[in-house]
């Protein structure tokens with residue numbers, strides 16, 4: 001057997017750079033590079049190996065967490081056909097990646113995490129940053145990755161890599177099981193040499209399969225659709241990951257069935273397609289939520305039915321409602337007692353289109369959907385142009401961004417009050433033009449996420465919609481964007497705290513307690529003193545961005561035009577009027593209210609809550 005004597009870390013990188021995926025006859029190099037930060041736990045192993053493998057580029061980030069966000073966003077924007085590996089030292093560098101791992105796994109996005117680990121040899125323990133246990137020597141902080149990883153392994157001996165790596169690739173390239181994969185790498189073993197079989201380093205192409213549905217289930221699904229009078233499609237992220245938008249357009253156009261979109265599925269149809277009713281659920285449009293309420297059949301495609309999609313199980317009120325779920329994951333396909341089509345979205349949709357040539361929804365349904373859509377578009381126009389005197393409303397900022405952006409541009413966001421507003425209002429024109437991380441809704445995803453989207457397709461301008469709270473959590477990847485020349489346009493909405501959680505708090509009778517940025521008051525001892533101001537322009541500038549303050553809507557529009565002409569990351573800071581929120585549209589989100597309280601406002605909220613909860617259903 002031909003062998004190559006290299007360190008474990010060198011072998012790992014030698015393997016990674018030869019992994020490819022194939023879908024629809026096209027091959028893609030799977031790993032674009034390695035993101036991370038060096039410390040004593042990876043510098044001599046992975047760090048040394050990266051130095052002698054410049055064809056696997058190393059990108060230094062400012063926080064290991066955002067390295068993982070960048071990788072996840074890159075994978076999402078690449079429809080899971082490419083990703084990055086992420087390297088960290090041991091201890092805090094490793095645990096910084098846990099939030100990113102959870103985000104990737106929840107959103108079903110492939111990322112490979114390579115945290116350094118304590119010495120396998122043990123004789124020098126406890127090493128710097130080691131978590132000790134009096135009960136066992138076989139534990140450490142990297143065990144925390146287990147519940148947030150789809151595959152987890154620790155490489156105690158260099159030869160274990162040979163059996164671990166095929167499992168790593170199987171999981172990362174699985175349309176149903178992908179998520180974070182963690183290989184914990186003890187720092188001494190990273191540097192150990194071994195005679196690896198040459199075969200390990202040959203080019204390998206992993207086929208991303210397009211699974212076909214089971215025939216019996218398929219016939220039952222066709223029957224159910226044929227029998228339905230008020231069907232509704234719920235398009236989830238799986239539509240985009242499968243690149244099934246053309247297939248969905250064909251199916252919806254042929255059958256006349258309206259399409260509602262989840263956060264991950266938004267953009268499955270262009271917003272102006274006749275059957276596109278936009279967002280569904282707690283942050284849904286009136287059009288989609290009305291049809292969902294009455295639907296007798298819901299065809300869920302690539303959706304997890306999160307509580308925002310199901311409006312906490314209140315979205316579908318027709319007593320006779322049934323579900324057909326198309327999903328690569330059996331786990332999701334069986335949700336809500338559906339007829340499960342465990343299959344690739346594009347394949348299943350093509351087959352359904354062929355089998356349902358004789359089916360079309362009735363004229364009343366068509367008229368209702370068209371009228372609801374027309375009213376909704378008018379509502380968006382109204383919210384985009386409120387002509388609010390003084391500071392603009394958030395919906396006007398969204399309108400200005402939409403008008404400034406081109407049809408192929410990408411909008412990135414994740415947490416705050418704007419994901420709800422954007423879900424309703426953003427008019428997506430091309431698949432992947434709307435990049436919302438709402439599985440984990442993780443503050444601090446936005447900037448590295450936008451960088452991942454930009455790296456995935458540098459021909460698209462990438463806009464970030466960001467709150468002041470999120471900015472303060474982790475603005476530092478701006479430095480990385482400048483270092484790498486990855487230009488993004490950040491619109492930072494300053495509303496002096498958490499409009500989202502503040503609004504939620506008020507709706508729960510808690511008056512916004514602890515959600516706005518204020519000095520601690522000497523009188524009350526609470527955070528209700530003078531407003532705390534932060535100079536975001538100076539801050540962004542200090543990190544290397546071009547920064548512009550926009551005092552009103554006209555200045556915002558001007559700044560957006562300016563940002564397009566620059567080749568450097570630009571931060572536009574705009575203050576908004578928080579009193580001008582976008583309303584909800586016949587929807588609900590279950591956030592449990594205190595059952596007993598000293599405050600009358602909380603007791604009132606609890607009473608309203610108990611009434612509202614009665615609409616929650618089991619779909620059995």
Ligand SMILES: Cc1ncc(C[n+]2csc(CCOP(=O)(O)OP(=O)(O)O)c2C)c(N)n1
Pocket residue numbers: 415416417418440441442443444466467468469470471495497498499500501
């Ligand atoms: C890491 C993380 N911590 C906490 C939360 C809970 N959370 C959701 S939105 C939000 C406030 C965000 O504030 P900001 O970015 O200013 O947006 P705004 O609510 O003002 O629109 C918080 C704290 C979260 N989603 N992620």
Ligand SMILES: [Mg+2]
Pocket residue numbers: 467468469493494495496497498499
């Ligand atoms: Mg805010």
